[in-house]
Amino acid sequence: MEWTRGRRILGRGSTATVYAATCHNSKETLAVKSSELHRSEFLQREAKILSSLDSPYVIGYRGTEAKKESNGVVTYNLLMEYAPYGTLTDAAAKNGGRLEEGMIVKYTREILLGLEYVHSRGVAHCDVKGSNVVVGEKGEAKIVDFGCAKRVDPEVDSGAVMGTPAFMAPEVARGEEQGRESDIWAVGCTVIEMATGSPPWTETGESPVSVLYRVGYSGESPELPCLLTEEAKDFLEKCLKREVKERWTATQLLNHPFLMTKPNIEPVSGLVTSSPTSVTDQTFWRSVDEEVEEEETEELQEDWRNLDRLNLLDCYSERIGRLRCVGGLDGSILDMEGGGWITVRVSCEGTMIGGSHEENILEGFVN
Numbered sequence: 001m002e003w004t005r006g007r008r009i010l011g012r013g014s015t016a017t018v019y020a021a022t023c024h025n026s027k028e029t030l031a032v033k034s035s036e037l038h039r040s041e042f043l044q045r046e047a048k049i050l051s052s053l054d055s056p057y058v059i060g061y062r063g064t065e066a067k068k069e070s071n072g073v074v075t076y077n078l079l080m081e082y083a084p085y086g087t088l089t090d091a092a093a094k095n096g097g098r099l100e101e102g103m104i105v106k107y108t109r110e111i112l113l114g115l116e117y118v119h120s121r122g123v124a125h126c127d128v129k130g131s132n133v134v135v136g137e138k139g140e141a142k143i144v145d146f147g148c149a150k151r152v153d154p155e156v157d158s159g160a161v162m163g164t165p166a167f168m169a170p171e172v173a174r175g176e177e178q179g180r181e182s183d184i185w186a187v188g189c190t191v192i193e194m195a196t197g198s199p200p201w202t203e204t205g206e207s208p209v210s211v212l213y214r215v216g217y218s219g220e221s222p223e224l225p226c227l228l229t230e231e232a233k234d235f236l237e238k239c240l241k242r243e244v245k246e247r248w249t250a251t252q253l254l255n256h257p258f259l260m261t262k263p264n265i266e267p268v269s270g271l272v273t274s275s276p277t278s279v280t281d282q283t284f285w286r287s288v289d290e291e292v293e294e295e296e297t298e299e300l301q302e303d304w305r306n307l308d309r310l311n312l313l314d315c316y317s318e319r320i321g322r323l324r325c326v327g328g329l330d331g332s333i334l335d336m337e338g339g340g341w342i343t344v345r346v347s348c349e350g351t352m353i354g355g356s357h358e359e360n361i362l363e364g365f366v367n
């Protein structure tokens with residue numbers, strides 16, 4: 001497929017940057033997640049899993065391509081359906097920090113429909129959270145970022161655990177196991193994020209390591225938002241069972257009264273967005289052009305500089321590796337978020353392969 005990467009950056013993660021792009025033939029707006037080829041291990045894994053999935057509640061796969069950029073760098077690119085309305089984290093922020101319960105019901109139902117499908121295909125997502133759920137053209141929630149996803153097969157399971165501490169289930173925080181049930185715990189945490197604007201455990205400003213310890217060993221479950229109805233709280237209790245076997249499945253939760261009784265709100269017209277709905281939305285693109293023209297070169301250069309700087313971070317891997325012992329997470333990939341903590345990923349060999357906000361990493365991890 002012939003395509004051109006646009007100027008607009010839709011999001012940046014620890015190992016890749018997501019841009020808007022245009023397909024030459026169809027003129028469809030796409031999202032392209034790009035990373036340097038030699039750092040694209042996670043992106044290639046993500047592409048493989050995403051290419052095997054097909055659901056209205058999972059972002060659509062459009063192909064992959066290695067490309068030599070004008071600066072000579074070879075990138076690996078995952079092309080996806082473009083979701084124009086941002087993430088659920090953005091939606092809560094735009095709505096004054098929290099979503100109304102009707103919207104929470106709608107998005108939660110769609111996330112669970114996506115997960116029910118993903119789980120039925122033998123895959124666990126392993127990093128469900130508001131910033132990994134985008135809002136599609138019709139206002140529907142779509143799960144993105146399968147960079148931590150894995151096939152749920154005890155025979156080949158490496159035992160490595162991945163994800164974002166504030167959304168991790170107790171068994172994940174203890175480094176014991178990670179599967180479909182751990183995604184359900186993360187759905188509960190995502191509901192709390194939609195209802196309060198913050199993930200659970202983060203209100204006290206604890207460090208990710210102490211959050212991991214608390215989740216794994218304290219016996220506590222996250223505090224339930226007091227503004228939610230009793231039905232919503234009951235639903236959350238079913239997601240946030242500390243015992244893996246007691247946690248409800250996606251299919252069971254889809255039949256919970258919390259998701260059964262509320263009207264099916266169609267939010268598209270109510271959504272505030274600055275994103276284009278198609279490449280023909282010239283007004284949007286003109287305004288973006290004006291904004292980004294000066295920023296573009298600087299931004300792209302900074303992108304590559306960031307990638308280069310990641311090399312410097314290798315020297316901290318040993319110290320970060322020690323954290324894995326503290327959290328009881330041998331061979332883990334940690335994606336730290338909340339309270340100024342940004343993403344860190346450590347390969348199974350203990351080599352740090354990515355981090356999006358180096359200062360925070362150094363500040364937070366290195367004493």
Ligand SMILES: Nc1ncnc2c1ncn2[C@@H]1O[C@H](COP(=O)(O)OP(=O)(O)OP(=O)(O)O)[C@@H](O)[C@H]1O
Binds near residue numbers: 011018080082084132
């Ligand atoms: N298909 C898409 N359409 C629109 N925006 C997208 C799409 N995919 C991703 N994004 C945006 O880009 C951001 C980063 O994407 P993604 O989470 O896949 O990257 P990542 O490198 O894996 O991030 P992280 O390191 O946080 O896991 C998302 O939070 C979202 O804002």
